[in-house]
Amino acid sequence: xxxxxxxxxxxxxxxxxxxxxxxxxxxxxxxxxxxxxxxxxxxxxxxxxxxxxxxxxxxxxxxxxxxxxxxxxxxxxxxxxxxxxxxxxxxxxxxxxxxxxxxxxxxxxxxxxxxxxxxxxxxxxxxxxxxxxxxxxxxxxxxxxxxxxxxxxxxxxxxxxxxxxxxxxxxxxxxxxxxxxxxxxxxxxxxxxxxxxxxxxxxxxxxxxxxxxxxxxxxxxxxxxxxxxxxxxxxxxxxxxxxxxxxxxxxxxxxxxxxxxxxxxxxxxxxxxxxxxxxxxxxxxxxxxxxxxxxxxxxxxxxxxxxxxxxxxxxxxxxxxxxxxxxxxxxxxxxxxxxxxxxxxxxxxxxxxxxxxxxxxxxxxxxxxxxxxxxxxxxxxxxxxxxxxxxxxxxxxxxxxxxxxxxxxxxxxxxxxxxxxxxxxxxxxxxxxxxxxxxxxxxxxxxxxxxxxxxxxxxxxxxxxxxxxxxxxxxxxxxxxxxxxxxxxxxxxxxxxxxxxxx
Amino acid sequence: xxxxxxxxxxxxxxxxxxxxxxxxxxxxxxxxxxxxxxxxxxxxxxxxxxxxxxxxxxxxxxxxxxxxxxxxxxxxxxxxxxxxxxxxxxxxxxxxxxxxxxxxxxxxxxxxxxxxxxxxxxxxxxxxxxxxxxxxxxxxxxxxxx
Numbered sequence: 001x002x003x004x005x006x007x008x009x010x011x012x013x014x015x016x017x018x019x020x021x022x023x024x025x026x027x028x029x030x031x032x033x034x035x036x037x038x039x040x041x042x043x044x045x046x047x048x049x050x051x052x053x054x055x056x057x058x059x060x061x062x063x064x065x066x067x068x069x070x071x072x073x074x075x076x077x078x079x080x081x082x083x084x085x086x087x088x089x090x091x092x093x094x095x096x097x098x099x100x101x102x103x104x105x106x107x108x109x110x111x112x113x114x115x116x117x118x119x120x121x122x123x124x125x126x127x128x129x130x131x132x133x134x135x136x137x138x139x140x141x142x143x144x145x146x147x148x149x150x151x152x153x154x155x156x157x158x159x160x161x162x163x164x165x166x167x168x169x170x171x172x173x174x175x176x177x178x179x180x181x182x183x184x185x186x187x188x189x190x191x192x193x194x195x196x197x198x199x200x201x202x203x204x205x206x207x208x209x210x211x212x213x214x215x216x217x218x219x220x221x222x223x224x225x226x227x228x229x230x231x232x233x234x235x236x237x238x239x240x241x242x243x244x245x246x247x248x249x250x251x252x253x254x255x256x257x258x259x260x261x262x263x264x265x266x267x268x269x270x271x272x273x274x275x276x277x278x279x280x281x282x283x284x285x286x287x288x289x290x291x292x293x294x295x296x297x298x299x300x301x302x303x304x305x306x307x308x309x310x311x312x313x314x315x316x317x318x319x320x321x322x323x324x325x326x327x328x329x330x331x332x333x334x335x336x337x338x339x340x341x342x343x344x345x346x347x348x349x350x351x352x353x354x355x356x357x358x359x360x361x362x363x364x365x366x367x368x369x370x371x372x373x374x375x376x377x378x379x380x381x382x383x384x385x386x387x388x389x390x391x392x393x394x395x396x397x398x399x400x401x402x403x404x405x406x407x408x409x410x411x412x413x414x415x416x417x418x419x420x421x422x423x424x425x426x427x428x429x430x431x432x433x434x435x436x437x438x439x440x441x442x443x444x445x446x447x448x449x450x451x452x453x454x455x456x457x458x459x460x461x462x463x464x465x466x467x468x469x470x471x472x473x474x475x476x477x478x479x480x481x482x483x484x485x486x487x488x489x490x491x492x493x494x495x496x497x498x499x500x501x502x503x
Numbered sequence: 504x505x506x507x508x509x510x511x512x513x514x515x516x517x518x519x520x521x522x523x524x525x526x527x528x529x530x531x532x533x534x535x536x537x538x539x540x541x542x543x544x545x546x547x548x549x550x551x552x553x554x555x556x557x558x559x560x561x562x563x564x565x566x567x568x569x570x571x572x573x574x575x576x577x578x579x580x581x582x583x584x585x586x587x588x589x590x591x592x593x594x595x596x597x598x599x600x601x602x603x604x605x606x607x608x609x610x611x612x613x614x615x616x617x618x619x620x621x622x623x624x625x626x627x628x629x630x631x632x633x634x635x636x637x638x639x640x641x642x643x644x645x646x647x648x649x
Contacts, residue, residue, distance in 0.1 A: 055636050168554055172512065175547045179519050182543065186526075186536035193526060193536060194519075217582070225568070225575045229609055396609035400602040401624055403582060408594060408628055412638035420586050428579060432508045458534045 004130055007363045014059065014364030015371055023060045027067025028372050029379060034068070035075025036390050037398060039223050041088020042278075042318070042335035043441065044215035045072040048402075050208060050342055051409035058346035059361055063368045065342055069335060070318045070369065073278060074118050074376050077311055078387050081110045090278035090314045093286045097299065097306030104302050108246030108384070113304060114311050115380035116253065117260065121312035122373035124264035125271070125319025129366050132272075133355065136327040140352040145456040145463065146471050148330070150480035151274060152453045155324075155332050158275025158487055159442050169438045177443035180205050181450020188458055200418045207341045207447050209410045209423040214440040215334075216406040217423065218430020220399060225431070229395040252304055259289055259305040263312030270313070271320020277333035278314040278321075285313030319369065326350050326362055330449070334441035337448040504567050506558050513551040520544030574608070581605060593643030594633075598625035 014020065034045035045068050053061035076087030081098035094114065101110035143151075160170035183194040184204030195201040223229070253260075263285045270281035289309035290299045299306045321336045329351035331337040343350050348361070355362045410423045433440050464470030471477050523544040526537025581604055588597040603621035610617055632638045 051638075052631070052636065054638075168550065168557070172547070172550045172554060175543055175550060176512070176515075178543050179516075179540070179547060182540045189530065189536045191526060191536040193540065194522060221575055221579065224578055225571055227571045229571075229574075396606070397620060399578065399609065400605040400621075401628075403578075403585070403605075404598050404602065404625065404628055407582075407585065407589065408598070408632055408638075408640065411589070411594070411640065412632050412636065415639055417590055420589065424582055424586050427582070431575075436505055436508060454539045458538065462533050 003134065007134070007359070008130060008367065010360055011363030011365075011367030014360050015063070015368035020060055020063050020364070020368060021371065023056065023064040024067045024368050024372050025375055027064035028071035028074075028376050029383075031068035031071025031073075032075035032078075032376065032379065032383075032387070033390060035072030035087045036078050036387055037402075038079055038085045038087060038228060038395075039219040040072075040215075040402075041076055041090060042069050042072040043088075043211065043338060043444070044219060045069070046335055046338045046342070047208065047211040048216050048405055048409055050338070051412045053342075054412065058348055059364055061346055062339075062343065062348070062361075062365055065339060066322075066365055066369055067372050069339060070122060070315065070372060071376060073315055073318045074115070074380055075387075076314075077114045077118070078111065079391055081114060081307075082107060082388070082391055090282055090317075091310075092279070093282040093310035093314075094307065096286060096310070097301070097303050100300065100302035101307065106245070106302065108243065109248050110302075110307060111384055112246065112381055113248045113253075113307055115377055116248070117263070117308040117311035118315045118380070119373050119377040120260045121264045121267055121315030122319055122376075123370065124261070124312075125268045125316045126366060126370040126373065128265075128268050129319055129323055129369075133323055133327055133362075133366070136323055137352040137355040140328050143328075143352075143476065144474070145459040146474050146477040147480065148328075149453060149456040149460055150471060150477050150484070151324075151328065151330055152449050152456070154480055154484050154487070155274030155330060156442065156446055156449065157484060158273065159277075159333070159445055160275075160439065161487055161491070162276055162280055165437045165439065169436070170442050173433065173439040173442040174446040177446025178450045178453070180210065180443075181447050182454070187451070187455065198418075200416060204451075205422060205447075206414070206419060207338070207444065208413055209419040210426045210447060211334075211338055211341075211444050212406050212410055213423045213426025214430035214433065214444065216402065217427025218434055218440065220402055221427060221431040222434045223395065224399065225435070229399065248304070256305050256308050259308045260312055262289065263309045264316040267313030267316025267318075268320040271317030271332070272323045274324055274330060274332040276317075277335075278317040281313040281317035281320075282310035285309045315373075322366070322369070326365070327352055327355060329354070330452075331445065334444045337445045341448050506555065509551060509555045509558055513548070513555055516544065516547040516551045520548050577608060578605065589643075590641050591643050594640035595625055595629050596643070598628065 030049060031045050034040050034048070046065055049068050050065065053064050056064065072087070073090065076091035077094040077098065078087070080086040080091045080094035081102055084095050084099040086092045086095055098110050098114065101107065156174050160167055160174055181204070183201055185192055185202055192202065266285045266288065267281040270276045270284055271278065286306065286309045289305055290296050293299065293305065321332050325331050325336045325340060329340065329349060331340045340350060348354065406423065407420055411420050413419070430440055460470050461467065471481055523537055523540035526540060527535035528537045528541055529535050581601060585597055585601040588600065599621055602624055603617060606617040606621055629640070633640055
């Protein structure tokens with residue numbers, strides 16, 4: 001307990017410097033704004049805005065990026081509620097009861113409840129990080145290359161396996177990511193691979209133009225194809241904060257206290273699991289809430305718990321996902337993969353040693369996440385009129401702004417012209433991936449994990465005296481392998497045991 | 504169209520694999536630089552081939568929704584021109600041209616509004632990256648003028 005307190009004090013002393021608070025405020029606000037734009041979630045927000053943090057010191061930069069990361073999670077729900085268009089997949093479940101509330105003229109109430117739910121989810125998540133991260137780090141210290149390799153395989157597999165989209169296309173996406181990751185110099189033997197003699201490719205294809213291409217340009221092309229720029233979307237809404245009906249009643253919130261708690265914990269736990277993330281957490285939490293509710297028939301009709309459950313969960317998951325990222329250095333989702341890329345860019349290697357060698361940094365980030373939640377709660381309520389304005393802003397004005405930001409942002413990272421071509425190519429590839437149900441998230445996760453996976457695999461085999469058997473003879477690695485089998489088999493077993501007619 | 508994209512992926516996978524075969528699978532009894540690429544290549548070829556066969560078997564060829572297809576292709580073409588011009592006439596001029604061109608199509612008939620946005624947005628982005636962050640954006644042929 002004493003340890004946790006020391007960590008908290010140490011963390012807040014880093015997070016509370018005026019500069020860091022300012023960066024946090026900026027990051028959280030910008031993240032929210034980007035999160036509001038349909039199709040643009042945490043991954044796109046971090047990727048597009050990463051270049052903006054280049055001139056900062058690492059701690060400040062990561063604090064700002066973390067602010068963007070969970071700020072976008074807050075923002076994603078806003079459009080779900082107002083125009084039934086989720087900012088990204090993690091906010092899909094928010095539309096189920098959020099949009100019906102808007103239809104009933106309770107948009108203000110829905111937005112404020114969403115802000116409170118996000119705050120509770122984020123806060124419970126941060127408290128859980130403080131309690132569990134050191135434990136995770138201690139266990140992770142004992143991991144060798146085989147364990148890391150197995151964990152990464154588990155993460156990628158879960159990401160592909162848990163989606164409703166085609167698993168085949170998910171695997172293709174992941175293997176494409178791995179293939180792109182092999183471009184450049186092989187660190188173990190020093191051989192050049194797939195560089196075609198080009199000096200620009202010796203260090204490999206950077207994940208940034210690929211990610212901005214897939215999530216920024218690709219998404220935008222898709223939105224134009226789907227006709228988003230033609231929508232005139234919003235009718236008149238009464239969102240005046242002075243109106244008493246805009247605020248949820250204390251009684252209603254207290255009645256849902258267990259929903260808040262359940263959603264947060266479910267979200268956090270789901271977020272910690274590699275490969276599962278905010279999207280799965282929000283659906284999971286919504287389903288559970290509906291199952292145990294005394295009035296399940298109310299769900300989908302603007303029921304308050306139906307809004308609270310997914311919103312606490314996706315923010316809880318956002319915090320939860322930071323645990324494997326900080327303690328193991330293994331991201332479990334596309335957005336944390338981009339954060340990992342950012343860490344590495346700033347010369348920080350996340351992992352168990354980060355907690356021990358740079359505790360002020362690690363705890364500073366986590367403390368700033370808590371502050372970020374407080375700030376976002378306030379911004380979210382006070383700035384509702386501003387967000388309404390952004391939601392009303394026609395998509396056609398956003399098109400050139402987003403494209404210019406993507407292009408100039410990508411260029412500014414390495415001043416490389418090749419990288420803006422890569423950006424454009426992956427923008428087009430991203431459009432087709434989105435159109436035909438491939439998974440850009442799996443590609444990005446695999447691309448970031450690829451080099452790490454390759455090194456740990458080869459190190460494992462070098463260590464091993466019996467080839468692949470090393471993954472079976474080490475207890476922890478074997479445990480992970482068994483978990484992977486469970487993940488793969490689970491959907492089929494579930495089908496066997498649940499008779500068709502109830503499903 | 505779907506089949507063409509899958510076919511494209513299959514060709515990429517085959518090229519990747521054939522190049523991977525030139526790297527050694529093992530060197531001095533430890534996994535070499537070709538170890539993982541060859542594994543990835545084989546799996547990728549198998550998966551994309553399987554995907555393509557699956558596409559062919561489901562006889563329903565989806566129709567490409569052409570409502571906004573023209574506009575999307577137009578944006579992609581403009582993006583390509585933007586990338587090309589970026590280094591030639593410099594970041595700020597190419598961004599102004601690009602923004603105005605896009606708005607010209609999507610926000611027809613509002614010349615004044617389009618020009619205002621087309622000039623102010625690039626300037627804001629330019630100030631942000633060039634002045635505040637000192638990125639060093641290309642000035643292109645105008646380098647000597649400024």
